[in-house]
Amino acid sequence: MHELSIVMSIVDIVNQQAEASNASVVEEIEMDIGCLTTVEMNAFEFAWQQAVRDTSLEKTIKKINRIQGKAQCMDCDAQFSIENLYDACPACGEHLIHITAGKELRVKSLVVT
Amino acid sequence: MCATCGCDANGNVTMHQPGHQHEHGDHSHSHVHPNKKIVDVEKDVLHENDLLAERNRGYFDAKNILSMNLVSSPGSGKTSLLERTLTDLKTTLDFYVIEGDQQTTNDADRIHATGTKVVQINTGKGCHLDAHMVMHAIQGMKPKANSILFIENVGNLVCPAMFDLGEKERVVIISVTEGDDKPLKYPDMFFSSTLCIINKIDLLPYVPFDIEKVKANAKKINPSMEIIELSCTSGEGLQNWYEWLKSKVLSPETVY
Numbered sequence: 001m002h003e004l005s006i007v008m009s010i011v012d013i014v015n016q017q018a019e020a021s022n023a024s025v026v027e028e029i030e031m032d033i034g035c036l037t038t039v040e041m042n043a044f045e046f047a048w049q050q051a052v053r054d055t056s057l058e059k060t061i062k063k064i065n066r067i068q069g070k071a072q073c074m075d076c077d078a079q080f081s082i083e084n085l086y087d088a089c090p091a092c093g094e095h096l097i098h099i100t101a102g103k104e105l106r107v108k109s110l111v112v113t
Numbered sequence: 114m115c116a117t118c119g120c121d122a123n124g125n126v127t128m129h130q131p132g133h134q135h136e137h138g139d140h141s142h143s144h145v146h147p148n149k150k151i152v153d154v155e156k157d158v159l160h161e162n163d164l165l166a167e168r169n170r171g172y173f174d175a176k177n178i179l180s181m182n183l184v185s186s187p188g189s190g191k192t193s194l195l196e197r198t199l200t201d202l203k204t205t206l207d208f209y210v211i212e213g214d215q216q217t218t219n220d221a222d223r224i225h226a227t228g229t230k231v232v233q234i235n236t237g238k239g240c241h242l243d244a245h246m247v248m249h250a251i252q253g254m255k256p257k258a259n260s261i262l263f264i265e266n267v268g269n270l271v272c273p274a275m276f277d278l279g280e281k282e283r284v285v286i287i288s289v290t291e292g293d294d295k296p297l298k299y300p301d302m303f304f305s306s307t308l309c310i311i312n313k314i315d316l317l318p319y320v321p322f323d324i325e326k327v328k329a330n331a332k333k334i335n336p337s338m339e340i341i342e343l344s345c346t347s348g349e350g351l352q353n354w355y356e357w358l359k360s361k362v363l364s365p366e367t368v369y
Contacts, residue, residue: 002275005243009159009161013154013160017156021152038271085303085334086296086300095334096336106155109153111149
């Protein structure tokens with residue numbers, strides 16, 4: 001249940017940024033969560049509801065961009081989409097691949113008033 | 114809900130443009146909403162942990178401490194491997210151990226019995242160690258320069274994968290009583306580890322565990338991963354682990 005730690009880190013980042021920009025209300029949070037991270041979205045949503053209950057973020061809208069996994073083969077340079085870390089290069093079958101997208105876990109921006 | 118006074122006209126979500134006037138249930142007044150603005154954040158969620166991990170890493174580098182994060186599911190033999198290693202090598206190398214468990218000091222007591230300095234971290238409900246916990250543990254422990262620090266993480270093949278502790282090497286341990294598809298089921302831990310130890314090989318005749326298959330599965334996720342097979346009970350293969358360990362220790366003369 002590391003999702004709760006992740007949610008608490010997001011809440012800390014949002015509160016710091018909101019305070020630094022003298023915001024009274026955070027209306028929206030935009031974040032990137034890559035499909036190859038170990039974040040289970042149902043657990044994330046559950047942890048989120050618990051973390052923001054009775055706080056100023058309770059009604060804040062979450063905009064989550066799910067970033068699809070992409071990789072480049074280090075043998076033949078082919079670029080392709082992956083769903084699992086153990087996927088092989090579809091061109092040459094090698095597993096020596098470099099992941100180029102899908103590991104993102106970041107707060108992108110806030111809409112505040 | 115009105116962001117300024119918190120009232121809700123109809124009990125429904127309402128949308129308003131800045132600078133407008135509107136009714137507020139049984140009390141009417143007008144006010145101006147401050148303008149919305151977008152704050153660019155672009156910050157990694159685990160940024161704070163990663164900063165502390167780099168701080169730990171800097172401390173380890175400065176003191177030439179070889180730090181290792183041992184991860185596995187519960188019962189794979191992390192503590193047994195440490196007990197054997199500490200007992201066999203304590204006259205040639207300086208060791209320190211940080212033990213992570215939700216509760217009890219059982220593991221720290223086992224390590225203490227080998228004569229090694231140990232700190233137990235109890236995470237309470239937490240499912241992993243983080244860089245902040247390790248920072249406080251090393252502050253209390255004050256490991257000597259040119260030593261080896263083992264950090265035994267909470268038994269869990271999922272959550273600890275995400276949290277950098279500042280370690281030099283991450284060692285994942287699986288035992289032959291587990292499934293040989295474990296690397297595929299828990300790929301993140303194998304992706305982020307540098308060495309895989311397959312423990313309890315003395316039990317191979319009694320369990321349907323295909324050791325070649327587990328190695329192939331681990332290599333699918335992490336082709337550069339090194340693999341050592343051993344048994345803490347029979348002692349078979351331990352020498353390979355000790356040699357690997359010694360190969361990672363930088364002599365003080367080469368560090369400047």
